[in-house]
Amino acid sequence: MTDPIDPDRNAAREAGTAADTDSTGGDGPDASSIPPTRQRAPRPRRIPKARIEPPRDTFTSTGYSPDPERAALPFNTRTQQWFAARGWQPFDFQREVWRSVATGASGLLHATTGAGKTWAVWFGAMAAFGDHAPRALADPLTVLWVTPMRALAADTAGALQSSARELAVPWSVGLRTGDTGSAERARQNRRMPSALVTTPESLALMLTRSDARDELKQVRLVVVDEWHELLGNKRGTQMQLALARLARWRADLQVWGLSATLGNLDFAADVLLGPVRTPRVTVSGMQPKTLIIDTLIPATIERFPWGGHLGTRQVEAVAAGIDEARTSLVFTNTRSQAEIWYRALLEARPEWAGLIALHHGSLAQEVREWVEDGLKNGTLKAVVCTSSLDLGVDFLPVERVFQIGSPKGVARLMQRAGRSGHAPGRASRITIVPTHALELVEAAAARRAVEARRIEGRDTPHKPFDVLVQHLVTVAIGGGFSAPGMLDEVRTTFAYRDLTAAEFDWALTFVERGGASLHAYPDFHRVVRDDDGVYRVPREDLIRRHRNNIGTIVSNATLQVAWLSGGRIGSMEESFISRLKPGDIFTFGGRALELVRVRDMTAYVRRASSSRGAMPQWAGSKMPLSSELADATLTMLAEAKAGVYVEPEMIAVRPLLQLQADWSALPEADVLVVEVLHTREGHHFFCYPFAGRIAHIGLASLLGWRASRHQPGTFSISANDYGFELLSSQPFDWASLIDGGLFSATHLTDDIMESLNASELAMRRFREIARVSGLIYQSHPGQHKSARQLQASSGLFYEVFRKHDSDNLLLAQADSEVKLQELELGRIERALVAMNACRLVLTHPKKPTPFAFPLIVARIREKLSTEKLADRIERMLAELDKAGR
Template identity: 35%
Template sequence: MNALPPVFENWFARHGWSPHPHQLEMLDQAMAPALLLIAPTGGGKTMAGFLPSLVDLADGTHEGLHTLYISPLKALASDIRRNLERPVAEMGLPIRIEDRTGDTSSARKRRQRADPPHILLTTPESLALLTSYEDAARTFAGLKRVIVDEIHALEESKRGDQLMLALSRLQSLCPDLRRVGLSATVDDPQAIAHLLTRHPDPCRIVQADPGPNPDIRMLETDTPPPWSGGGGRYAIPAVLEEVKKHNTTLIFHNTRAQAEIFFHHLWLANDDALPIGIHHGSLSREQRERVEQAMVDGHLRAIVCTGSLDLGIDWGDVDLVIQVGAPKNVKRLVQRIGRANHRYNAPSKALLVPANRFEIVECHAALAAVREHDLDGETRTRGPKDVLCQHILIRACAGPFKETDLLAEIRTVGKYADLTRAEFDDCLDFVATGGYALRAYDKWQRLMQRPDGLWQLRDPRATRQIRMNIGTIMDPETLKVRYKGRGGAPLGEIEEGFAATLTPGDTFLIGGQVVRYEGLREMTVQVTRNPGKEPKIATFNGTKFATSTQLSQRILRMLEQDSWPELPPHTAEWLHLQREVSQLPKAGRLLIESFPRDSRHYTCVYGFAGRNAQQTLGLLLTKRMEELGLHPMGFVATDYATLIWGLDPLCDPEPLFDITALREGLDSWLAGNAVMKRTFKASAVIAGLIDRNYAGQRKSGRQATFSSDILYDTLLRYDPDHLMMRITREEAERGLVDFARIEEMIASIKGRIDHVTLDRLTPLSAPLFLEHGRTPVEGAAQDRLLAEAEAALMADAGLDGLPV
């Protein structure tokens, strides 16, 4: 095994530390072409990844860029730079370390290309931009290692696909480049290794001691969770008590809107004036940075947050994580738990707060999965073609290329390893001409093939526009929010659709503050302070998680138990009552309940396929019911069920679930639906068909939507098999409507449908009635009306006598 140089041994000794075995193994395996480290949070992954580079650079002989570090977060890159600079300075190593993100000045970026540091820390987007310059070969000359941090967070995202394509380009420029991946505990290390490596080369995997199991349990509250909803407001008194007991608490939410609502009510209940902050992606950079610095300085007792703090930033003295709402995904829960006690071999401490009664079951299923180290994985997909089209444009910016060389380079990326020549030619033709229906327009004539067979940009001046639009992150259509007046401080962003509903005098929440809408000026929402009025809630896009397939299956297995001693009495009795009145859903079978209520006929389908798929199922089933003359009127969906109501009873559900008919229904529905136009816009921007940025300005969401709608309608009419239309169908099915999970559900039940006809609603279906038509609560009167309606509904379902 390679020995640590004395200067490193002495540095560890001065701090009373010893290098972990996996850190020494990473040094010993440093010459492997690809190396993946799987280690728990706080396990010293960063030092393990950089140790071979620091040892290489310690003698001061290397000139230029040696190691490139890729982070999924700008803030993480900055944090790692600060953490690296300390040991480098303490050991007196002649190593220059810099970061390069969207916040780096243009002058510094130009200097970094001409005179790169020894270690450069950046993001996937900034790396793609670097590879687009003609001098990329000079910038990366001498590059020895690339480190991809938090690689599990990039595995199933287009940012990860973009990164791996950029790495294929780097590998061509630097054939001896060694790849290192750093990951938290994952369900399938081989899949992550396959993502990291240069196909078909092998990747060595180093697995650290996973350390002790986390200390994770349910938060006990005096008030039981409500029957529906997702805010967790009922638990605020108990959450405040936990905050008082700990140094710093991270309070995670699954959506930005839920985080805003919870923070607002937490602050109102904060009688001890504990310093509490809020952090999510729709807040202004200035506000996020103030919160981050306050966390580092230890000035905050709690931070209400979303996925913006999921990843491995070491924020101060965090000793407790609270997850409000069911985690939906076990891997995500483990990642968030790891933010607490960010030290090796120290158990992380976390509390789960189910937002409603059914989430109690889901949270217990997630707890069992964590204890058994049963992490959920998603189906691996082929590389998306919109990202590939963007990569071809990026490659063209760097200079002429030979198509066979580029294809061979792309096929070294695992997700594109089976890319056919016809598929590649289709993408190349689209990038070059816009495709059949658009090739008559000069705007999309971007590439030309020279007499020597090489491809190049038709107009070299196009490089600026292409570079301005590099990236796969699709920002929501938002407007900036600022305080009114000259130099008004920025607060963040709200969606255009929400802004359109505001009239002067309306109030809403942003950054935990109640503000008053004054008007719209130069695409900026102007507000003033107004803490006294009940607010509306800003609608933030963000990520809307669906319960994973593995967690859903675990829940179904729980429901097959004879009893549930691990559950609170009110929840266990609820499930027992469901079994008495009807039956509980079973794995491998589909439970459908039909019953009348208030002169309507209801059908409840327990598919456990996740919210997106259940929503899509509602659309398709109501379409099928219309065709069968059943007069459906509407539906509502959750992660586990779809409730449909109409004028006629359902007698035979089997014809509804013919997969061919459902597929045809999906195709016809998608063809004329706004979902397709939204998906088309996102893919068209990524593929380079639509520009989101122009020199000196940025398109508003409405402008971009208008131009993309025109393009979509044109292609639908004149070229429905255009590459962008095919990409759009693939993306819509995979992401927004999740039809694959419907297909998976139907295949698993194999026609085994349990149709139970009853004369009243059932205990398990009752909460879905409360999902229907819910509106923001406005005042005490509305609270009382909702409470009375809920009490009547639960009495009808026989749930009014359950223990608390």
């Protein structure tokens, strides 16, 4: 087959570069991200965003009418004209992908954000598979484009459709996500588009259709966008199983993954391409791109930092930076932090009312869509956001990005930086705004790590049985399966490559008869084997329940937040609302709200007269420091110990680091610093392994438990990304305990499970597993189950299995996930090995050091109100500053 897009013939006359296209207020509805002075809500759209309106000159229900002059030209000529009209030219990596797709290969494309990954694969698909002669009907479903986010799916569908129309390729492009309306779904059911943009969950739902094989076996290419976002979780496992199903139906299926931030490319490719039988390639398109990473260094830096206070002091400086750019994104690591910064910016610049907005996953869909549209057309000056805007939606007007606090990871910093200058040839700029002084060191370390391309690798789940159980029911609905064939199919995936026949038989028995303990209950006889040996789902009610609860995302239970007089604002975790009583005030959607009542999974509110109240806290808000960034930070501290201060951040924080070295010592990659001191609070043990907050919680619990075996005692624990504190009322001989094996990795699993009451953690983890595996379900349409009801149901199953079905593989999975994900047991073990290999520096400072101070503040924060905490810290700082002079 000849190359459908000539890579060389007109290269000399091509110029430029290629681009990648990767609520309310008052007591009535308005946009929750617009302040009271300009609080008109975006008018609801008659057509949901999930539906892509067919433009003129493209497919409609009656056919396709292309520009005959354009369609008569060869596709490679049209492509050259398309690029030239924009002043672009294809990159070498795009040409390489075009050739690879044309020759039938699958692959992983790793390219710079904004370099043109979308065009690389999409143009290759149109060239290789498109029949370029005009005709009345579209090609059958040929390309599946899978994205991890609905917003990214809608943006991608629009880009694919417009380019196909401009190139006169007679292809239709459709969109199918949870937001797709019933009319559009019905239209697709009658005839699928040539290319369909969807999500892993919607693809799994398509596999439950009775005609799934007939529709999907025509697919020739599957594109998995932002593969790094799926690789490390169960959604990625679900994607692997779906690809195995499609590859079974079509031997020459091609699969391409797209990513910009992967540290372990070969592994990522192996996971994605496990089921495919076509040749494999890995294409790197990391184009030279100006990436500016700077830090907003405060005018004054305290020598005794404490987390969270410094950020909002820099609101004026951030606002000045926003003023200099056309459009900016202000990223925060948590939703509560986004709420704080949105209000702070409005207070600093009241005239920006209606020109800045708030975007995070708990806000209503119509508000998020309004914000995204404002970013695309450049009508918004700035948007304060979370990871909800991390991925490759194309916001070309964005010129600058601010990162509030440490990004905690190199890949995350690069991903967010790429939201600005999102096109080849444009510089991307991200400014880190530290929230405490030690984050200045992290900022300098992050820039060094980016320059060295030390990007985090990602692991992937190993044999999650809840996902396998769900998939078996999915396939049983979508045409059925035979046991031997399904075992062979599942084993083609990376996740289940070593699945044993006994494990598969257990999963099959579990969906067929409910396993050893649920066989007496018909609702758990979800599949039956017919006379031909094919397993199918026998009852319509079981089919409906499965379809309503398909997917692997198990979010914390949420309540709708609505105005008492009508109008929805968004959603919030039930665990937060349950702590409030009527009359309490909290901040959400950029405004202060008073809780009136909670009824039918809805929290009814009205505007509060006071802005002082509790700030919502969302699960997962404590993002741990990555190993790569921790190592880079230790390198910076080693340079400081040697007297090398080159980076501007390090020069600014030099007095703090010198005081730390004078009073105690600076940690290094091969030096473990331990501080032991006595204050009026009691006896303190500080340790700085730089293993991340989650691992430090486990380490602190482990060491406290081991110490108490030698001498009875009770410990209070505090932890951050740098280290942890153990506080006791009586002294311990820590030097002797360390010499006696306190840091030993021997018997680690047993000791850590004992020290942390891991059975309770496993029972909480089992709730997610029970939902994914279909033991419990969120609700039927129109019904609601509270988190308490779901937890009670899963807890009952957990106890039944423990007593009567101890070999249940879902129990073993819960224990495994607690160790690997909740406790980060692997990182704890690596930390202990490193701690034993390090040179120990045990000091006895007279006062808490700059590294110890934030751990003390974090501990007392849990006990004091904001006002009392501020007073307490002010007294502590005065005493420490006096001692440090």
